[in-house]
Amino acid sequence: MQKKVKKRGLELRKNWxxxxxxxxxxLAILSLSIYPLFRGIYLSFVNYNLVRPNEAIFNTFAGLQNYVKIFTNAVFQQSVVNTVKWTVVNLVAQLIVAMLLALALNKxxxxxxxxRTLILVPWAVPHAIAAMTFTFLxxxxxxxxxxxxxxxxxxTESISWLGSIDYAFWCVALVAxxxxxxxxxxxxxxALQGIPESVYESAEMDGASRWQSFWRITLPIIKEPLAIATILNLIGIVxxxxxxxxxTEGGPLYSTEILYTFAYREAFINHNFGTAAAASVILFLFMALFSWIYLRMVREKE
Amino acid sequence: MLTRNQKRGLRLAVAYVFIILMVFLAVLPFVYVILTALKTKEQIYDPNQIIPTYITFENFRHVIFESNFVRYFLNSIFITVVTMIICMILSVMAAYGLTRYRIVGAEKIKMAVLMTRMFPGILLCIPYYIIMRQLHLIDSYVGLILMYCSFTLPFAIWNTCAFFSTIPWELEESARIDGCSRSQAFFSVIFHVAKPGLFVTALFCFMNSWDEYMYASIFINTTLKKTIQVGMKDFIGQYSVDWGLLMSAVVISLIPILVFFALVQKNLVGGLSSGAVKG
Structure with a gap:
């Protein structure tokens, strides 16, 4: 025991x-990410409405009031539904097209x-510029x-795509x-480039169809990088x-409002930081839950 | 029934068609943006001038000489370059410490760094506003750069660690046997080996902060301090948009991205997937 402590001391001295x-x-990460995170979570339990900063309850403990307030808000409820829809549509569409593209480009x-370089163009273009370009288109x-x-x-006549409740969601989703x-x-x-050609050749010799070798060979090998990429992608999508x-600023009639835009609206347009923080905490939980389910699904198939 | 070779040929043809279609979808919007930037106002509204029969550089002239756009462009360059330098210095130091010394809980630190990327920007943004107001850093580049570091730094550390783990460290050992100090050995030998990787990381930091819109739109109020992404909205009026000007602004703001692409062409794919970047 004594010796172990001494050794650890020596280790520390050598590695200072x-x-x-x-x-x-x-220190930078603690002060720029961890501290604001906890402060944000704390804010979600506090009355912090900047429209009424002189009220007696300002900056006092609110319990779950902020959460109750947003959960009874119809716009919030719609934004939750939209967030799920937005995430699933984006994730599925991106995954399928990206997979097909990668398989084609691997030939x-x-x-x-x-x-490959040209296909990367949409990724490299800043989000704001892509948004303005497509608003124009x-x-x-x-x-x-x-x-x-x-x-x-x-x-027969022009449609205001982004001004229509029926189309706006899909038009914006298409850009994302x-x-x-x-x-x-x-x-x-x-990940595909790491698979040696010989694996497929021997599968083909054994009479496996292309379809079979994709499900039995390709997918299991690339599963792990695929999962990491998907989770990172998910963070971006949400x-x-x-x-x-x-x-669209979340419109028309909140048809493109997701949790993120709802939290932004609460904080910087309605100036209620308490409810905005509560909505962002829900968003954070949503991301954590979604990643967890996804990781579970990937692991179960093993 | 098709022979095996015919089948293969068919599959290849399908792949070509699919890829070329996707390339068109990726690039065509910007071809149209460039075309629009070269049109007069009347041409933009004329359906017979989709491909213009004559072109004008009037939009570009206006954007460069008669608006604040160049100022915004330089503001963004300044902010992104400073963010990039801070992130690179801190992450090279941290990655060297984490890979070359035995740090208690090094893996846990790395995982925690990665985890911070899961924090939604809006959840941090709300407390930032309160903190920055207390520190009198609203409408200041110092505040903005600090916030930009919050999302570029975790990525830079993670990526630099990934590159450092592939470096042949025997080079450092032999340099030290030749009488170099530890820092001399790092700067004269290791730095050169790691340069391509660090270059890619730095440029991704640049891209990420160049792309940022939300923080800049919230925390910068003075017109002349705006960043390029926010300043772009100047061309969007309350009731009408001058599309020609907006599209030439888009073209100009894409120049750094083109330079970036040309510079990292070779290392792009490896750099992307090893460090797990998300723009």
Whole structure:
């Protein structure tokens, strides 16, 4: 026991420059991420309505009142439904297209690296710019989508895509999917490139069809990187604020409102930090839960 | 019945068609953006001028010389470069400490760093507003850079650690046997080996902060201090949008991204998947 303590002391003395080197980064993360996280969670239990900062209850403990307030709010309820819909639509669409693209790009094609670079363009473009570009393309007066559709006779007159309750959600989702595919694809492609060709050749010799070798060989091998990529992608999808806010601001009639935009609206438009913090905590829990379910699903198949 | 070779040929053809279709979908919007930026106002509203028969650089001239756009562009460059430098210094130090010294709980620290990426930006943003107001850092670049570090730093640390674990550290040992001090050995030998990896990491930090919109729109109030992503909204009026100007602004703001692409072309795929980046 004595010896162990002594050894640990010696270890510490020998490695002190290491601790010194990681200290600034650890301090930065503690003060810039961990502390605000806990402060945010704390705020969700506090009365903090900036519209009425002189009220007696301002900055006092509120218990679960903020949570009760948002759960009885119809817009919040709709934003929860929208968040689930938004996540599932984005995730499924991105996963399928990215998988097909990665499988196609994994073949020996002429000009493969050129295609790969060009396909990465949507990922590299800043979110705000993508949002403004597509707002332009969807526009009722000058948008190319309307112009072409009318010219080709598919529409009798222009549609204000982003102003319509029926279409806005899908139009914005399309932009998020368009922007999200390359990231997912790169991960799958990197994993696919690690599988030696000989594995498929021997499977083919044994009479396995393409379909079978995909499910039996490819998928199990790339499962782990796929799971990591999907969770990272999920974080991006759920916090896809810029695209939604710049295209529709959650409208029309809250049809594109997700938890993230709801929390933003509560905080910086309605100035109620308490309920906004409560909504963001729900969002955080949603992300954690979704990742957990996904990881469980991946593990179960083993 | 198709022969095996025909089947293979067919599959290849399908792959080509699919990829080319996706390339078009990825790039075509921006082709149209460039075309629009080169049109006059009348042309933009004219369905017969989808592909313009004559072009003008008037939009670009206006954006560059008669708006605040260049100022916004430089503001963004300043903020992103400072964020990038801070993140790189801190993460190289931390990664060196974590890989070259025996740190108690090193794996746990790395996992905790990764976990911070799960925190939704809006959950941090609300307390930031209160903290920054107390520190008088609202409408200041110091505050904004600190917040930008909160999302670029975890990624930079994680990525640098990944690169450092692949470096042949015997090089450092032999340099030290030759009489170098530890820091000399690092800067004269290891730094050169790690340069490509650090370069990719730095550029991803650059991209992430260049992309940021929400914090900048909340915390910067002074017009001339705006970043490029927020400043872009200047061209969107209350009732009408000058699409020609907006689209030329989009084209100009994509220049750094193009430079970035040209620079990391080779290391992009590896750099992306090893460090797990999300823009």
């Amino acid at each position: 420059p290491g601790y010194l080197l990681i200290a600034p980064a650890v 020996k094609l002429k000009g493969r690296s050129l295609y 969807y526009n009722a007066n000058v948008g190319i989508i309307n112009i072409l559709a009318v010219k080709l006779g598919m529409l 999917i368009w922007k999200g595919i390359p990231f997912q694809m790169i991960f799958i492609l990197a 916090s896809c604020f810029n695209t939604i806010w710049l295209m």
